[in-house]
Amino acid sequence: MGTVVDTAKKEVNRSSLSEKKVTVVFVLGGPGSGKGTQCQNIVRHFGYTHLSAGDLLRAEIKSGSENGTMIQNMIKDGKIVPSEVTIKLLQRAMLESSNDKFLIDGFPRNEENRAAFESVTGIEPEFVLFFDCPEEEMERRLLGRNQGREDDNVDTIRKRFKVYMESSLPVIEYYNSKGKVRKIDAAKTVEEVFEAVKAVFTKVIFWRHIMILLSQESSGQDRSGLMYLTITIEG
Numbered sequence: 001m002g003t004v005v006d007t008a009k010k011e012v013n014r015s016s017l018s019e020k021k022v023t024v025v026f027v028l029g030g031p032g033s034g035k036g037t038q039c040q041n042i043v044r045h046f047g048y049t050h051l052s053a054g055d056l057l058r059a060e061i062k063s064g065s066e067n068g069t070m071i072q073n074m075i076k077d078g079k080i081v082p083s084e085v086t087i088k089l090l091q092r093a094m095l096e097s098s099n100d101k102f103l104i105d106g107f108p109r110n111e112e113n114r115a116a117f118e119s120v121t122g123i124e125p126e127f128v129l130f131f132d133c134p135e136e137e138m139e140r141r142l143l144g145r146n147q148g149r150e151d152d153n154v155d156t157i158r159k160r161f162k163v164y165m166e167s168s169l170p171v172i173e174y175y176n177s178k179g180k181v182r183k184i185d186a187a188k189t190v191e192e193v194f195e196a197v198k199a200v201f202t203k204v205i206f207w208r209h210i211m212i213l214l215s216q217e218s219s220g221q222d223r224s225g226l227m228y229l230t231i232t233i234e235g
């Protein structure tokens with residue numbers, strides 16, 4: 001009986017989000033690699049909605065939710081909150097948004113996050129933006145962040161680095177093996193990093209448009225299997 005109910009719930013989750021036909025880009029990288037900073041730039045330039053899993057979890061603590069204390073303890077200890085909790089927050093944010101393009105920052109953080117998100121929502125990322133940054137630089141940035149985060153202290157930062165190496169890097173490797181990772185050298189200035197980010201998005205958007213054109217009536221396939229596009233120049 002439980003299984004039938006679970007399956008039914010999964011179908012509701014899948015259909016409500018697939019009806020929306022969302023485009024998702026996962027933004028990954030170590031703690032302090034600059035994910036949040038660059039997402040703000042991407043939002044301004046390319047019209048995505050930024051959903052930071054960490055920010056959603058911090059908002060859940062503040063809201064006084066029944067999971068608040070558990071989430072707070074996990075964050076203080078640099079641990080990964082159970083997928084069920086984080087996925088519910090992400091789903092709710094996507095459904096409530098009028099946008100259909102999302103940057104999901106800091107998720108999936110481990111294999112459980114990845115597999116559960118795919119199975120519950122049926123969504124696969126269009127690609128994964130990966131900010132690659134040396135640990136010393138990330139630690140320097142986190143200690144200088146000054147946003148009052150309870151996990152920006154040397155002890156928790158070391159724990160977060162360990163979790164990143166052991167649990168998050170394998171997820172990036174998984175997507176890399178599927179050809180989905182776009183790696184960015186994140187050790188440069190904010191402006192230089194954004195130049196590299198812009199190049200990635202510009203290329204993806206170009207190919208998205210080409211694919212849309214090729215799926216329209218004006219396109220076809222010749223006898224050798226090559227795709228062609230008929231362009232009408234007006235005026």
Ligand SMILES: Nc1ncnc2c1ncn2[C@@H]1O[C@H](COP(=O)(O)OP(=O)(O)OP(=O)(O)O)[C@@H](O)[C@H]1O
Pocket residue numbers: 029030031032033034035036037038054106141142144145146186187188189190191193
């Ligand atoms: N390229 C950069 N050069 C120098 N400082 C940077 C750069 N990018 C971001 N920062 C600074 O480093 C700190 C961490 O950046 P940010 O919050 O964007 O990282 P994050 O990857 O989202 O970290 P977390 O995983 O902890 O949320 C911030 O104070 C930010 O201003």
Ligand SMILES: Nc1ccn([C@@H]2O[C@H](COP(=O)(O)O)[C@@H](O)[C@H]2O)c(=O)n1
Pocket residue numbers: 031052053054055057074075076078079080081082086105106107108109113151160
């Ligand atoms: N998928 C996730 C993302 C984050 N967390 C917890 O939040 C902490 C802060 O995350 P940031 O992305 O804002 O650095 C992180 O260390 C985890 O404790 C999570 O559990 N699952």
Ligand SMILES: [Mg+2]
Pocket residue numbers: 035036052054106
């Ligand atoms: Mg962040």
